[in-house]
Amino acid sequence: MGFLVYLSDFCIPLLLFYMISYGMATKTDSYGAFVEGAKDGFKVTFGILPTLIGLMTAVGMLRASGFLELLAGWLAPIAKVLLFPAELVPLVVVKLFSSSAATGLVLDIFKEYGPDSYLGKVTSLICSSTETVFYTMSVYFMAVGVKKTRHTLAGALIATATGVTVSTILGGLL
């Protein structure tokens, strides 16, 4: 795992170094471009704020009511068979349908167990290696009026299952 941590530490600084040096080599007004682009970041972040407030509130209430523990208790036997932490089952299921609702659950897990805990690490990895299957399919296929999606769902679910499996294993090794 030493190499992976090393890679993690170097990845972002190296990427920044590469982008800046490429900008200099091509005599780009890098700073001007950066400031211009950073403005877009504001638009994006404030754009998601309303959904974030709505969903974090809903998940926070659900956590406080004790329902999430109840749900984890119900799912525990299934999760045990799959060697998967029961606390994360709701996250995996919700992530299939909605990315923003999943974000609410992710933040709840971070708050409850900490981002550096086993659950926190597995959560981080699952979110980095899976996509919202049903949402993406409906948006993309709807755009071109496709109703028969053929083998897309099977392939998407296989990819998601692989991502979740590898995440769980790697999270345990970290």
Add this chain to the structure above:
Amino acid sequence: MLNYLWGGMILVAVVYGAVTGNIKEVGNAALDSSKDAVELCITMLGVMALWTGMMKIAEVSGLTKKFLRLARPVLRFLFPEIPAESKANDYIASNMLANLLGLGWAATPFGLKAMEELQKIHMAQGGKKGVASRAMCTFLIINISSLQLIPVNIIAYRSQYGSVNPAEIVGPAMIATLASTLAAVVFVKVTGRKEKRR
């Protein structure tokens, strides 16, 4: 769909909270969580603005274009059905680049454009309307397999909740995302071969 999911969560929380006697906590959680969301956005604002700023440099300096050229052979391997001169290639590559760098919201417009182009190709090749073409299936499966290299959001969330090393997961995340994408590519190639045999 989100309408019912979201509403359902709140309704369940209130009912279950009342039954278990946690109703006061539920009320407090509602107020606290909305405040948390704003605090989180402030943290995210920094990371997000830094990232979109850097992406603009890549765009202006021509680095993005360079990547699109590099992606060509990969696209030819994954989408043998798409003609080389089609605009679909550029849209798919742009969509993949945005996903790779953790900018999912920036990926969607390119993805939808790509789907439109794929639909045109599908119609030109005599495909049935309303049925997904092979290239569309491939594109979506690869897309859903998640190609993220730098999970910008997750790093921001981790730092907000006090992670000692928020970027620690970048390396392992690459392995996990590579594994899921590899599974997707194998699936696409295997089903493609079966189809040809028929």
